[in-house]
Amino acid sequence: MGKKFICLDIGGTKVLGAVFDENNNIVFKSKKKTKVEKGVEKVEEKIIGVIDDLINGSGIKTEEIAGIAAGAPGVINEDTGEIIFAPNLPWRNYDIKSIIESKFKVPFFLGNDANVGMLGEWKYGAAVNKENVIGIFVGTGIGGGLIINNKLFSGPRYLAGELGHMVLNTEGPFCNCGQRGCFEAYASKVAITREIKVQIERGRDTVLKDLMDDDSIIKSKVLKKALDQKDPVALEVMDRAVYYLAAGTGSLVNIFNPDMVVLGGGVLEALGDYIIPQLKRHIKRFALPAVLKGTDIVASKLGDDAILYGALALIKDRVHE
Amino acid sequence: MGKKFICLDIGGTKVLGAVFDENNNIVFKSKKKTKVEKGVEKVEEKIIGVIDDLINGSGIKTEEIAGIAAGAPGVINEDTGEIIFAPNLPWRNYDIKSIIESKFKVPFFLGNDANVGMLGEWKYGAAVNKENVIGIFVGTGIGGGLIINNKLFSGPRYLAGELGHMVLNTEGPFCNCGQRGCFEAYASKVAITREIKVQIERGRDTVLKDLMDDDSIIKSKVLKKALDQKDPVALEVMDRAVYYLAAGTGSLVNIFNPDMVVLGGGVLEALGDYIIPQLKRHIKRFALPAVLKGTDIVASKLGDDAILYGALALIKDRVHE
Numbered sequence: 001m002g003k004k005f006i007c008l009d010i011g012g013t014k015v016l017g018a019v020f021d022e023n024n025n026i027v028f029k030s031k032k033k034t035k036v037e038k039g040v041e042k043v044e045e046k047i048i049g050v051i052d053d054l055i056n057g058s059g060i061k062t063e064e065i066a067g068i069a070a071g072a073p074g075v076i077n078e079d080t081g082e083i084i085f086a087p088n089l090p091w092r093n094y095d096i097k098s099i100i101e102s103k104f105k106v107p108f109f110l111g112n113d114a115n116v117g118m119l120g121e122w123k124y125g126a127a128v129n130k131e132n133v134i135g136i137f138v139g140t141g142i143g144g145g146l147i148i149n150n151k152l153f154s155g156p157r158y159l160a161g162e163l164g165h166m167v168l169n170t171e172g173p174f175c176n177c178g179q180r181g182c183f184e185a186y187a188s189k190v191a192i193t194r195e196i197k198v199q200i201e202r203g204r205d206t207v208l209k210d211l212m213d214d215d216s217i218i219k220s221k222v223l224k225k226a227l228d229q230k231d232p233v234a235l236e237v238m239d240r241a242v243y244y245l246a247a248g249t250g251s252l253v254n255i256f257n258p259d260m261v262v263l264g265g266g267v268l269e270a271l272g273d274y275i276i277p278q279l280k281r282h283i284k285r286f287a288l289p290a291v292l293k294g295t296d297i298v299a300s301k302l303g304d305d306a307i308l309y310g311a312l313a314l315i316k317d318r319v320h321e
Numbered sequence: 322m323g324k325k326f327i328c329l330d331i332g333g334t335k336v337l338g339a340v341f342d343e344n345n346n347i348v349f350k351s352k353k354k355t356k357v358e359k360g361v362e363k364v365e366e367k368i369i370g371v372i373d374d375l376i377n378g379s380g381i382k383t384e385e386i387a388g389i390a391a392g393a394p395g396v397i398n399e400d401t402g403e404i405i406f407a408p409n410l411p412w413r414n415y416d417i418k419s420i421i422e423s424k425f426k427v428p429f430f431l432g433n434d435a436n437v438g439m440l441g442e443w444k445y446g447a448a449v450n451k452e453n454v455i456g457i458f459v460g461t462g463i464g465g466g467l468i469i470n471n472k473l474f475s476g477p478r479y480l481a482g483e484l485g486h487m488v489l490n491t492e493g494p495f496c497n498c499g500q501r502g503c504f505e506a507y508a509s510k511v512a513i514t515r516e517i518k519v520q521i522e523r524g525r526d527t528v529l530k531d532l533m534d535d536d537s538i539i540k541s542k543v544l545k546k547a548l549d550q551k552d553p554v555a556l557e558v559m560d561r562a563v564y565y566l567a568a569g570t571g572s573l574v575n576i577f578n579p580d581m582v583v584l585g586g587g588v589l590e591a592l593g594d595y596i597i598p599q600l601k602r603h604i605k606r607f608a609l610p611a612v613l614k615g616t617d618i619v620a621s622k623l624g625d626d627a628i629l630y631g632a633l634a635l636i637k638d639r640v641h642e
Contacts, residue, residue, distance in 0.1 A: 131477055148474060153469060160577055255482070256481050257480035259477050288500075
């Protein structure tokens with residue numbers, strides 16, 4: 001009987017978990033809402049709850065578990081597993097590693113969600129065997145992961161890859177970070193939502209008026225529904241977002257000369273077929289032709305499971321079976 | 322008697338050469354105008370002429386020479402020494418290595434000028450012992466060099482580090498590359514010259530009217546002279562250039578989380594004391610505070626000799642004495 005791997009994707013809204021078998025197949029999944037507003041201990045309880053569900057639901061024994069690993073947002077010391085800072089989770093200098101390890105008696109590993117997602121795509125997804133890869137993950141914000149010379153690059157202080165805060169227009173709209181004109185102020189779900197709401201306020205006729213919640217960030221599925229109906233506002237707003245996605249991607253291609261760019265995250269998972277061809281057209285305006293020539297631009301292969309697969313890679317890299 | 326090293330900086334306007342002794346000291350220098358307009362063979366003649374001058378002028382013997390190395394603009398295969406493409410020099414798939422080696426019977430190494438300059442600052446200049454460094458070289462254009470995990474990163478196809486073609490404003494002024502709003506369309510000498518000429522054409526009162534040649538790119542020394550006199554047009558144009566230099570540098574800091582940014586090239590050599598403090602002020606608007614915190618921002622230490630020192634590093638890295 002082979003080893004099992006417990007992998008988690010810890011987000012601001014949900015904790016997603018999966019059990020992998022020794023052949024890298026997902027054999028069981030579980031999900032819980034994070035309930036961030038209830039504080040550190042409640043989030044911790046949810047994480048432990050998901051792990052318990054995975055163990056009980058899949059019927060595995062503790063001694064079969066090779067390790068537990070997770071991707072989480074924020075600045076994470078990938079060597080110690082400490083969460084230094086997380087913008088959307090109530091953690092500061094939080095030693096989650098000790099908590100999990102003392103409870104389950106198996107090694108625990110943690111990485112930044114975009115980095116772990118990049119690792120997943122690189123080891124098991126769209127970017128297998130590529131030496132230099134940029135991962136751009138479009139969700140609420142824009143996260144980035146960098147594979148440089150066959151290695152994940154997270155910088156000397158675990159802060160590299162903040163691709164979402166590259167400036168695309170020095171006098172552009174404010175970003176949540178306080179700068180103007182950031183990549184994610186143009187091409188994230190927050191930016192897309194803002195554009196749509198302005199058009200609704202202007203009295204534009206759009207199906208999004210009925211499909212969207214009043215005060216929350218648009219869901220990728222809702223966006224897809226409106227685009228499938230050729231809603232003019234949805235088309236207009238997405239064209240604009242993809243144009244800026246191409247601008248940001250083009251700059252990154254010029255800087256890194258990568259073998260591949262993988263675009264992932266919820267928006268790409270739902271709308272990849274719509275986004276990728278347009279992005280490939282627009283990027284010609286922003287990337288140097290000679291540099292762009294050798295660069296594949298593809299959608300994520302693992303979609304919402306990228307972080308789970310990346311967590312699997314974290315365990316396999318560090319635990320010698 | 323120790324070994325000697327012949328190092329060259331091959332540019333669009335001049336070939337600069339130096340002989341280094343075994344203690345990394347420059348013992349002799351020579352310079353010739355490149356005369357690009359006269360074609361490949363004339364440029365080759367100039368390069369060989371500078372090497373001859375260095376050997377004859379310093380009185381060294383061929384058997385003392387450990388190697389010859391150079392930095393040159395363009396896309397260079399750093400493994401074979403072939404110049405694949407050079408925008409300002411008449412070379413396409415040009416095997417300069419064989420020519421030099423068959424003439425002088427010593428190993429020859431070649432790298433992209435910005436990469437070689439970065440190597441110089443990293444091995445002998447401002448960035449010694451730093452693991453992750455961004456080099457930004459401001460001259461006619463803007464070149465870049467990247468040290469990642471203690472290694473020069475030039476990308477899978479020797480094209481990485483085209484920092485000058487990162488977009489800072491998607492609808493900005495045209496760049497020589499054909500894109501709009503590139504970093505170097507705002508902060509290079511070409512951009513600075515364009516801004517000054519527009520102000521002169523508008524009839525603004527400026528000492529630059531007399532100091533500048535009509536149809537050439539402004540010299541850094543001329544710019545310094547005008548700034549020293551507090552010329553209003555020079556001040557205005559430089560403030561604008563430094564603001565965009567901060568925007569580009571800030572984005573790069575967010576992407577790489579480096580230990581250090583080294584700013585070099587002719588403009589910094591002449592105006593570093595003026596530029597660096599202003600840039601450090603403006604960059605707070607563009608870099609995430611947490612990322613900026615651990616990043617030193619400094620002027621090049623080697624100035625115009627950075628490429629020569631980088632060439633020295635190329636020889637020392639590859640020739641085992």
